Amino acid sequence: MKYVLASLLLLFAANVSAAPETIFLFRHSEKLTGSDPHLSEVGNNRAKQLLNLFSEEKPNAVYSTAYNRTIETATPLAEHFGLPIKTYDPRDLAEFKQTVMAENGVVVIVGHSNTTPELAALIAQVAVEKMPETEFDRYFILQKVGQGYQLSRLKMNF
Template identity: 45%
Template sequence: MILRLLVMMCAAFALPACAQTGQAEADNAMKISPVIYLVRHAEKQTGSDPALTEAGAARAGRLAAQLADARLQAVYATDTARAQETARPAADDHGLEITSYDARDLAGFAQALKQAGQTALVVGHSNTTPQLAELLGGEPGPEMDESDYDRLYAVSLTDGQTRMFVAGGDDRP
């Protein structure tokens, strides 16, 4: 009888502690780590500031669909027509404006992204996107050439873990 009472008293003190621990774990699970999605602009036409091709516009639309559940808080693109057009569908789907950034100051931009701590899409270029991934603490992957339009980086701001997807493909991040 005394042993049974002792077990019941221990359980009475332990259960609230377990409940609090469980709640803390649930609260942490609900927090979403900020992720920066990086992509090169989609397929472009020719010229000094080319717009997207029909295939590029279709890829930009599929990219927006891929990121539909990403809870984007910001969308960034360089001032070029091709980058702005690639970013537009995702920005529109999330009710966001596109903020232009200067690709000549990637280190400063990376620092600003880290400080903002937001889940964001960044549309850049073949010579800036892998470098920005690295500046954010992620893996740059192989160099991009002029024919690479399908690499989508997802860089976690929490631990720098990088995942790559096919941009504008059928797989969702």
């Protein structure tokens, strides 16, 4: 019985401490038109430039929705760091938040103009303004502080 209780306590302690230290939330880069468009040349260049934001940190996980534009935005980062791209359902962000919270270290998430601010708000538990459909250069960083997250809204310099 003592071993069972000790095992349960260790499992609970591991789950309590599991949470990313830093979460990067990006909207996909500039896209072409169509129902599931690919990135434009400008978008492909921006996706490659995202590597410049990771000079000191190495992601442990890269997530993307299953659309061409988000996968193509995440691909340069995933390939550079030798990570698979894990896909998520943007229609169930509450469930996806639980998946993200089980990660450790640095997590990168690529989403959309509507889902990226919504996910930032869910994780940081603060109001986040909507992202215009024409805005591709803003991103969010969530830093773990105590039991919660501090949200920073940043603009890319490229």
